[in-house]
Amino acid sequence: MKAKESIYLSKSLFIRGLQCRKSLYLHKFHPELRDEVSEAQEAMFQSGREVGTYARRPFPGGIEVPYEDLSLEEQLNLTGEKIKRGARILYEPAFSYDNVFVKTDILRKARQGWELYEVKGSTGQKEVYLDDIAVQYYVLKGAGIRISKASVVYLNKQYVRNGDIDPSALFVIEDVTQTVDRQRFVADEIADMRKALGKRVPDIDIGKHCTHPYDCDFYGHCWQHIPEYSIFNLDGRGRVKPFDLYRQGIVDLRDAPKEILSKKQNIQLESFLQKNEYVNKVALKQFLDSLWYPLYFLDFETFSCAIPAFSGTRPYQNIPHQYSLHYLKRKGARLGHREFLAEPNIDPREELAGNLVSEIPDNACVLAYHASFEIGVLKDLAASYPRYRKKLQRIVENVRDLEVPFRKKAVYHWKMNGSSSQKYVLPALVPQLSYEGMEIGNGGMAVQAYFRMCESQDQSEIEAIRKALLDYCKLDTLGMVRILERLREMG
Template sequence: MSLSKSLYTRGIQCPKSLWLKKYKPDILTPPDAAALARFETGNIVGDLACNLFPGGREVAYDASGFKKMAGTTKRWLDEGLEYIYEATFIYEGIVIMADILCNTPEGVEIYEVKSSTDVKEIYLHDVSIQRYVLERLGYSVKNCHVVHIDSSYVRGEELDLNGLFTIVDVSDEVDALMEGVPVKLAEFEACLGDRENEPGIEIGKQCKNPYDCDALHYCWKVQREIPDYSVFNIFNLGSRKQVELYGQGIVRIEDIPDDYPMTAAQRQKVANWKSRASRIDKEKINAFLETLRYPLYHLDFESFQQAVPEWRGVSPYQQIPFQYSLHIERADGTLEHREYLAEEGSDPRHGLAERLIEDIPDNVTVLAYNMSFEKGVIEKLAADYEELADHLRRINENMRDLMLPFQKQYYVTPQMQGSYSIKYVLPALVPEMARAYKELDGVQNGSEAMNAFAKLSGMEPEEKEKTRHALLAYCKLDTLAMVKVLEKLKASVLR
């Protein structure tokens, strides 16, 4: 059996996913921009963590095979090298590469590096297969560790690696898994031994835990034709009721029995879908509209995150705003647009905050969709820049949330599929705006915007200019979409 530690952990999540990766890789969904960015971040963090263990050497990747890499690892261990990065070992077709291996007179220590901010259970399985291979090869594994990012770290003038990283001893947790490793390997070998017959594993909680499986579309849509809106949207995946209904062959919401026990919120969603009728509470929508004072300042931020903070005062994975769009709507319906996009390669926060308080006067109504994000960004800017804090906090005090009428179910349509996310509200209310996003060139969603800005400094001038235009066009559409959604709300109370 040929297996790597990534394939092993894939099998831990779902053996069928492992089989598909081996024998039907073409059906798997390719990684999107966000996933590729995570992979890149993982590589950066992994390389940086090696500096916690100075004086080591990295086993060079050899695309022609792993035997040479394993040979290099063994030679360096025999020579007494203390730290080896990407230490490679092969046992009965199982190939593992330890991120950092510490070689001591009493045995070896495993350090698995992760770009996350905590120790997840799947990481313990990752380390357990490494320990299994090492022990089968005759090495004494002294201790096992996971090295991860400490989200509480705040960067000073210089990057402090000891503050950025946390090293957690997981030896006891891994020890508890060791007895099960041979059992899992036997299970995977039996699964992969049958090339012709795809494992008959039903969809379930493992499809999205601990990661969204790249076979999800194949298993859900191609094989089972699960509707976009189904019992899985009404009941949490893996919950007792969801499992019960699916076990009875009930997938479509219209097939849920009227007397099936549900919470009030679940029953309302089911009733809305079955009736195919919109529900509009004019009185409550009108009460919301009366909280708005013109001119309205429709605000949307774009932000990005850094696992390794580049600038003073920034924490790992902190939301760093780099752009905003502002549509100013007058009482007569006229619009004025303002925007800001930071220069790449430097800390964008102060310049953005200064421009924001120029563009948004005191005591005006600011409108955001899911305002908790915008308010969080502004509050962090206020905390970072004392001289701007008063004005920034007044912006927050005067902010209203356009999401509220949908979140509180004042306005519900079947097309929203039980959600108040703008992803569902916009195509339900303003389908032409939803189509406009698909027609954008280069940047069509928040993940693409985040990744595009992070890469700007490495682009050639022509590509950089094109990308900046794409970022501005995307963010501008976000606030224009808010204007259009508000128009629909105002029209609904006039019917």
């Protein structure tokens, strides 16, 4: 066997290589170019480990082959030893064939052979999971393990926790045996990946593969030639797609061809070229006329868990633990503010719901930004707490979305760079308000801060995090107040 054909691969490297040969090459030979792992990504990895632990419960009595403190060869030897001694269920057993190393989440002995189970933290089946199992099938079969059944194990999105977690109801086990026996495909892909690794860095340009099926961790490196204001920031709802322009050599937003852009895309382009703001006064007036007093500005902070944290919740359900509420009781009234942040390590929903309905009058116009999120949280609360249901439903009926005029391009400022997100709209319209320099500057950071508060035993740290969370959420709703003021000036 030639040296370049025997380059070591693993299951994760195989999946990476399927997505992009260049990503595989950079991972093997230039790992220093990878993007920094964020707190949110670390939390996602931890969540995946938790799901994996729970997925073992329907398969009790198994023996784990750990990867900590063991070399690959030691893991392979330990797996072989356990199988020879008659182990019937193995967690994370290791196998190698054709110099491809894999660890299988769960392997169970059955009458006709072994059953392979691949655990995923999602709530549904995905095409990439079949590739994941296919390479395991290839390696195990090559290593002399007969696979009689192959399944994907994923979270049941309909599962509602009632007391202790019921692992058998928490997961869906989907038999994919008929679709993963693709030995020729796997062997050909492995051979081609090794060819790519034996040459110079593959000449692969950016494309949709940079984010599908997974976000590539070399994104920052490969996209560094794209300017801040580029065709990739064009409104995506036009008939012209950014990658179509990119393949024609058009990258800078200034070079976008006006004649083929949609109306919204042309609004964006002209605003950028003129470095000004666009206002459709008729559309803006229609939006402003839909609001009334008393006017309440609402923002929730939530967290979600793959494994439902509380009774009555589903996998990945948004659990509100905090809100900020600015309000104007009438035109010209003094701006008021209320807020709520739950104590750590409790189910915060009922207390939060009770506080919220006591603070928002039935006749209030409730303004939220990207309101579908707040509406979803309110509906979940209404379903969970009948005593507050009518008042929560009334709030839902009275919610209006402050994002609408920006999403519809009734108002656009060139510094929004194609986005209608509050994180872009606020600094463009109200530059004196900024998240820069704040300890918590976005929703992802807020979630991780809340988790740290729940884990901390240091009261001073808890208080510091609490203050930072309150400051962040308060700025979200104050920002909405100031944005509305600017809209009224424009209208």
